[in-house]
Amino acid sequence: xxGGDEQHETAMEPGFEFIRPRFEAPKFPMHxxxxxxxxxxxxxxxxxMTVNRIMNPSVLLGVVLAMAVxxxxxxxxxxxxxRESRGPAWHLVPLGMAFAIGIGLVGMSxxxxxxxxxxx
Amino acid sequence: MPSFVPYLIxxxxxxWVRRPTEIGAEIMMVAGGAFIVYWLLKYKxxxxxWNEWLTTVDHKKIxxxxxxxxxxxxxxxGLDALMLRTNLAMPTLHxxxxxxxxxxxxxxxxxxVFFMGMPLIFALFNVVVPLQIGSRDVAFPRLNAIxxxxxxxxxxxxxxxxxxxxxxxxxxxxxxxxxELAFNHTVGENYYFISLLMTGIGTTITGxxxxxxxxxxxxxxxxxxxxxxxxxxxxxxxxxxxFAFPPFTIxxxxxxxxxxxxxxxxxxxxxxxxxxxxxxxxLFGHPEVYILVLPAFGVFSEVVATFxxxxxxxxxxxxxxxxxxxxxAYGTWVHHFFTMGAGPAVNVFFGLSTMLIAIPTGVKxxxxxLTMWGGRLTFTTPMLYFLAMIPTFVIGGATGVMLxxxxxxxxxxxxxxxxxxxxxxxxGGTVFGLLAGVYYWWxxxxxxxxxxxxxxxxxxxxxxxxxxxxxxxxxxxxxxMTRRMYTYPFGLGxxxxxxxxxxxxxxxxxxxxxxxSNVLYSRRHQERDETGDAWGNGRTLEWxxxxxxPEYNFAVIPVVDERDWWWAEKERRQSGERPxxxxxxxxxxxxxxxxxxxxxxxxxxxxxxxxxxxxxxWYIALAGLAGVFGLLIYSWFQYDHYRILSAGEVRExxxxxxxxxx
Numbered sequence: 001x002x003g004g005d006e007q008h009e010t011a012m013e014p015g016f017e018f019i020r021p022r023f024e025a026p027k028f029p030m031h032x033x034x035x036x037x038x039x040x041x042x043x044x045x046x047x048x049m050t051v052n053r054i055m056n057p058s059v060l061l062g063v064v065l066a067m068a069v070x071x072x073x074x075x076x077x078x079x080x081x082x083r084e085s086r087g088p089a090w091h092l093v094p095l096g097m098a099f100a101i102g103i104g105l106v107g108m109s110x111x112x113x114x115x116x117x118x119x120x
Numbered sequence: 121m122p123s124f125v126p127y128l129i130x131x132x133x134x135x136w137v138r139r140p141t142e143i144g145a146e147i148m149m150v151a152g153g154a155f156i157v158y159w160l161l162k163y164k165x166x167x168x169x170w171n172e173w174l175t176t177v178d179h180k181k182i183x184x185x186x187x188x189x190x191x192x193x194x195x196x197x198g199l200d201a202l203m204l205r206t207n208l209a210m211p212t213l214h215x216x217x218x219x220x221x222x223x224x225x226x227x228x229x230x231x232x233v234f235f236m237g238m239p240l241i242f243a244l245f246n247v248v249v250p251l252q253i254g255s256r257d258v259a260f261p262r263l264n265a266i267x268x269x270x271x272x273x274x275x276x277x278x279x280x281x282x283x284x285x286x287x288x289x290x291x292x293x294x295x296x297x298x299x300e301l302a303f304n305h306t307v308g309e310n311y312y313f314i315s316l317l318m319t320g321i322g323t324t325i326t327g328x329x330x331x332x333x334x335x336x337x338x339x340x341x342x343x344x345x346x347x348x349x350x351x352x353x354x355x356x357x358x359x360x361x362x363f364a365f366p367p368f369t370i371x372x373x374x375x376x377x378x379x380x381x382x383x384x385x386x387x388x389x390x391x392x393x394x395x396x397x398x399x400x401x402x403l404f405g406h407p408e409v410y411i412l413v414l415p416a417f418g419v420f421s422e423v424v425a426t427f428x429x430x431x432x433x434x435x436x437x438x439x440x441x442x443x444x445x446x447x448x449a450y451g452t453w454v455h456h457f458f459t460m461g462a463g464p465a466v467n468v469f470f471g472l473s474t475m476l477i478a479i480p481t482g483v484k485x486x487x488x489x490l491t492m493w494g495g496r497l498t499f500t501t502p503m504l505y506f507l508a509m510i511p512t513f514v515i516g517g518a519t520g521v522m523l524x525x526x527x528x529x530x531x532x533x534x535x536x537x538x539x540x541x542x543x544x545x546x547x548g549g550t551v552f553g554l555l556a557g558v559y560y561w562w563x564x565x566x567x568x569x570x571x572x573x574x575x576x577x578x579x580x581x582x583x584x585x586x587x588x589x590x591x592x593x594x595x596x597x598x599x600x601m602t603r604r605m606y607t608y609p610f611g612l613g614x615x616x617x618x619x620x621x622x623x624x625x626x627x628x629x630x631x632x633x634x635x636x637s638n639v640l641y642s643r644r645h646q647e648r649d650e651t652g653d654a655w656g657n658g659r660t661l662e663w664x665x666x667x668x669x670p671e672y673n674f675a676v677i678p679v680v681d682e683r684d685w686w687w688a689e690k691e692r693r694q695s696g697e698r699p700x701x702x703x704x705x706x707x708x709x710x711x712x713x714x715x716x717x718x719x720x721x722x723x724x725x726x727x728x729x730x731x732x733x734x735x736x737x738w739y740i741a742l743a744g745l746a747g748v749f750g751l752l753i754y755s756w757f758q759y760d761h762y763r764i765l766s767a768g769e770v771r772e773x774x775x776x777x778x779x780x781x782x
Contacts, residue, residue: 082654094362101363101450105403109396112462 035078150242155362175715177261183246190240200228209622221606229292251662254339259332263711270322281311288312296386313376320514327361332557341680353418368404382575406453416553441480473525501575504557508583512548537597563654579636585627592617659684701781
């Protein structure tokens with residue numbers, strides 16, 4: 001109905017080659033299994049480190065945030081098909097917005113929590 | 121008697137649900153339920169109900185179910201409001217006591233925002249958007265039904281709290297420590313968190329659904345800048361939903377875990393951070409108010425153009441300002457807690473971003489007024505709601521800018537000034553807008569208009585009662601009356617203003633009754649609209665098809681070459697430039713999504729699990745979860761979601777509607 005079925009060359013803007021559509025479908029989704037295992041390791045690793053307080057809090061915060069970013073990239077790449085697109089890469093617009101909001105919320109909240117002051 | 125029976129009675133019906141109001145509500149619920157079952161059995165309507173409504177995936181029927189649910193919830197939320205106002209008009213009588221007052225203002229706010237406002241918006245999305253973009257359904261019809269049933273069962277669960285177990289009582293914002301288990305032992309807050317999580321899943325799905333629908337399923341030729349304004353509003357609202365609901369879901373889930381699983385995300389005594397809840401809540405909460413008001417802006421843009429018989433003034437600037445509001449909406453949330461004390465730099469940033477958002481809103485108001493300039497105006501009920509919105513929303517917006525000024529906000533914070541402000545924008549903007557939309561698109565939904573004379577009565581009562589209700593509350597706020605107080609001593613000078621406000625509230629209640637009776641009256645007495653263009657000067661695609669629309673919507677999908685396509689098409693047809701009716705050979709077979717019982721069963725499974733979780737009866741909760749997974753696995757193995765309507769059947773149906781050329 002929307003012309004999605006026929007094989008066609010998708011015209012890409014130069015500079016957007018990295019999201020050129022690729023719809024390979026292997027027999028067993030090994031890629032996804034590894035992604036799933038890695039997500040679990042990142043999640044429970046962060047929880048374990050926080051519960052056991054294995055390093056001082058500010059370093060721990062940095063490590064946990066880095067693990068969160070890694071997990072976001074993992075989820076987007078492996079499960080959310082961020083590299084696949086028919087036609088223009090519309091999904092990059094909301095993705096950019098999501099990053100702006102995420103950085104605004106997490107970064108700014110961490111920053112405000114460092115104030116440690118009463119009502120000013 | 122087995123030993124668990126007294127335990128069950130004590131848990132399900134504790135003393136605070138055995139007060140007269142609760143017992144009265146119980147009797148009404150049981151009697152109402154019994155009457156509906158009796159009626160269904162007597163007229164043998166059970167099969168009809170199941171086939172035509174409960175298992176449907178048709179966006180038009182889902183929209184009507186949203187509408188019915190929203191009107192019922194409006195009645196419940198309105199009754200709550202009148203109980204609050206009665207208490208404040210007679211502060212020494214203690215019509216309802218302090219704890220009951222807490223419960224009633226909590227359910228009033230929660231129901232009005234999540235179970236009245238949101239479903240009314242989704243009713244209009246569902247009924248209007250696919251027709252307006254020339255599509256045969258939404259992108260994911262089955263998910264759409266799942267959204268509705270999650271909402272419906274969540275609303276049922278939330279209302280059940282009134283009579284089983286106890287209502288939530290920490291305000292619609294549910295801040296800790298008010299919601300902490302240590303200070304709040306009843307199951308009320310569990311009801312709040314779980315039912316909002318449920319309806320939140322449905323809302324997020326709806327947002328995604330309409331984003332995809334609008335991006336992918338427009339009629340050929342309808343470029344972005346040819347989309348009707350209501351569709352633009354839907355697109356922006358869906359984008360807001362997509363980003364606003366995740367932080368809310370996290371805030372609700374973590375609060376729930378604090379209560380049922382012993383974590384301490386927000387419990388200060390165990391190192392949690394209550395202000396982080398406030399932060400997450402308002403990162404959702406501020407975009408939420410734009411989720412509520414943008415669809416109303418869309419409705420007004422359609423209504424004012426139709427009843428001025430002119431094209432909308434400044435379409436590109438309308439689109440731009442709406443998108444600007446969508447983006448800016450994410451940058452203002454801290455203005456809800458300036459008094460947290462994040463410091464002058466942070467507060468000034470959010471104060472300025474708050475004032476900034478008044479600019480695109482002002483652009484829209486001027487564009488609406490200029491649309492009327494030189495037009496031929498007809499004062500129908502939707503147009504009256506539009507006209508009433510202008511002064512209401514402008515004053516509400518101006519007091520919003522006052523609240524955005526940081527030093528002044530330290531004075532206004534938590535006072536009745538805030539109450540007056542947000543009721544003025546939410547009723548003056550959202551409710552007027554949605555009522556205008558309901559009156560405007562009613563003929564498209566049901567094939568007849570609501571009676572205009574009665575509609576005007578309802579309008580004058582509702583919009584006329586609005587001013588005495590809320591304007592005195594600004595003064596009450598300035599005189600120091602804080603929100604959520606159930607009584608006050610005489611001699612503070614608050615009584616007269618409160619009495620005026622209560623009288624206004626009851627006038628608005630009368631307006632609602634006239635509206636409800638208008639719906640019932642019009643069903644029997646209004647003449648049917650045979651043209652499909654009930655107002656005579658519709659401009660957009662939905663008015664080009666019969667009312668109510670056939671299940672396939674468009675027999676032939678039009679090619680859109682104009683912004684107000686139907687207006688241009690009517691002129692072309694009159695001048696004979698284009699044939700008035702499609703030829704039989706243009707009609708092709710149409711794929712229609714099949715009915716399915718999965719969505720309603722999924723909602724029921726969610727309901728069972730949620731009910732178990734409210735009382736932390738884990739086996740029941742797990743049974744519900746198993747039901748959810750079972751239904752999902754069952755639907756993985758269903759492949760034939762569509763049935764084919766042959767070209768002959770479509771031709772026959774179009775012939776009956778008188779819409780087939782030779």
